[in-house]
Amino acid sequence: MKIRARRLIAILFLVALPTAHAHADPEQWAREGWKTDFSRMSVESSEILSGGPPRDGIPSIDRPEFRPASAISGLGGQEPVIQLTVEGTVRAYPLRILTWHEIVNDEFGATPVAVTYCPLCNASIVFDRRVSGKTLEFGTTGKLRNSDLVMYDRQTESWWQQFTGTAIAGELTGEKLKLIPSRIVSFSTYAKEHPQGAVLVPTDPSFRDYGRNPYAGYDSASAPFLYSGDMPENIAPMARVVVIRTADKPIVVSLEKVRREGFRSEGYTVTYEKGVASALDTARIASGRDVGTVRVMLDGEDVAHDVTFAFVAHAFHPDTPIISD
Numbered sequence: 001m002k003i004r005a006r007r008l009i010a011i012l013f014l015v016a017l018p019t020a021h022a023h024a025d026p027e028q029w030a031r032e033g034w035k036t037d038f039s040r041m042s043v044e045s046s047e048i049l050s051g052g053p054p055r056d057g058i059p060s061i062d063r064p065e066f067r068p069a070s071a072i073s074g075l076g077g078q079e080p081v082i083q084l085t086v087e088g089t090v091r092a093y094p095l096r097i098l099t100w101h102e103i104v105n106d107e108f109g110a111t112p113v114a115v116t117y118c119p120l121c122n123a124s125i126v127f128d129r130r131v132s133g134k135t136l137e138f139g140t141t142g143k144l145r146n147s148d149l150v151m152y153d154r155q156t157e158s159w160w161q162q163f164t165g166t167a168i169a170g171e172l173t174g175e176k177l178k179l180i181p182s183r184i185v186s187f188s189t190y191a192k193e194h195p196q197g198a199v200l201v202p203t204d205p206s207f208r209d210y211g212r213n214p215y216a217g218y219d220s221a222s223a224p225f226l227y228s229g230d231m232p233e234n235i236a237p238m239a240r241v242v243v244i245r246t247a248d249k250p251i252v253v254s255l256e257k258v259r260r261e262g263f264r265s266e267g268y269t270v271t272y273e274k275g276v277a278s279a280l281d282t283a284r285i286a287s288g289r290d291v292g293t294v295r296v297m298l299d300g301e302d303v304a305h306d307v308t309f310a311f312v313a314h315a316f317h318p319d320t321p322i323i324s325d
Contacts (some may be wrong), residue, residue, distance in 0.1 A: 003291055036157045036170040043145065043168045048159075049226055051120075051144045055152070058140045060103035065196035066091065069191035071194050074211070076286025077188035081199070082124050082292070084182045086111050091198040092190045093117075099215075100208040102149055104200065105129065105137050113180060114138045118149035119178050119215050120225055121312045122240070122280060123182055127165050127177035127303075146315040147227040163308075178244055179304035184293045186276045187313040218310075219280040219291075220264070220290040225317040235324050237311035242294055245304040246270055252313045256293055262315050263323075267304065270296050 001206035026045055028037035032055070038045070061255070069092065081092040086108035093104060098117035104114050112129040116138075129136045136153035143150040149162040158170030165177035190197060202210055218225070219238055231237045239257035246266070253263050253270065264269040273295065295303040312320055 021088070027321045034153070034157060036159060038169055040171065040173040041169045042166070042173050048143050048145050048150060051142055051149075051226065052144045053140070055142050056139050057142050058100070058102050059201075060105060060139045061203065062105045062136075062137065063203070064104050064106050065203055066265065068080075068196045069187075069199050070195045071105050071171070072187075072191070072199050072201070075187050075199075076211075076273055076277065077186060078288075079286050080184050080189045080276050080279050081187050081190055082115060082117070082121075082126070082182050083185045083190055084113070084115065084126055084180070086113060088131070088314060089198075090194050091116075091200070092185075093200045094187065095184075096168055096285050097202060098124070099213065099279060099285075100210065102140055103151060105136050106204050113176070114151075115182075116149070116151070116309050118281060119218075120144070120147045121163060121308050122219065123148065123163050123306055123308045123312065124182065124304055125162065125165065126182040128180055129177070131142040131172060131175050131177065144226050146229060146312065147234065148312065148316075151279075162307075163312060167195050181302040181304045183295055183302065184276060184307065185273075186293070189275070191271075207216070212282070213279060213283055213285050213288070215280050216283040217281070219278055224249050224309065224311050227311060227315070230310075231317065232314035232322055233312045235310045235322055237309065237314075239310045240291065241310050241313050242270055242296065242308055243306045243308060243313050243317075244296055245272070250317055250320055251314075252317060252320050252322045254310070254322060255292070255294070257324055261291060267284055268296060268298050270294050270305075 080095045093115050112135045114127045117124050136152045141150045141152045151160040156171040158167045158172035160167050167173050167175045244251040259272045274292045276293040278291045279285050281288035314315040
């Protein structure tokens, strides 16, 4: 099964790559209907490739629906969910849904948030949607940079890098979204601790085969999809790493090191918990191998972090060493 999946990924890569390079052109993007001001870009246009789908071809969820955890059926106990607490309210966003939508525009009282997941980077990141007094709503461009989702805001059509939360093209180029701490936990853990806690459910359950992993075998591949940049040294590109989003330079440590012995640095404490399935392993997410999860804290408070692949951390933070020994 995994061998066939890897071959499929390789075939998709070869098919998509010529199209991707053909779309690395602001003039072509304008012909696609983008009103983005491409005269303002902080990255080279050649770095941005087509992921295949058009704008909003992977549709964001803009009016999310929830049910209490105690009322949820069909969600595997080890399935990963993004647990988010804002203004004293806790919600869970299953990756089985985010895999097919990638962005949820949500609100917690007065706080508008964007809950995001990029499967090709295994990057689960939550942002405050407010920038310079404006509340933005995000969608998917269908583009990738460093194999990572490029989002856009529907107010200015500026393009945003999901992994960094930074606008890379358009009117808002250089603006940065505020990170909101969140973490991946298993559904069973969430349901046990928050039986009445809200869980995102599909607006239309028949829209996709929720629970199926369209990237089966991806996190066991030898190399990432739609990425041609430098690879990290002394660690496999698809190895999972923890990126701690500090106020200054990020800290990057291998998940395996955290699993073996925990990790402390600059006041940050990283602990490992088993019992969370990979969303990128088997064809059904519920059957994915146990890759566990982490919790990152500073002075007793959860802090923003991400568990992603080593190639991603290296691509966006090439001068930051990956601690693995």
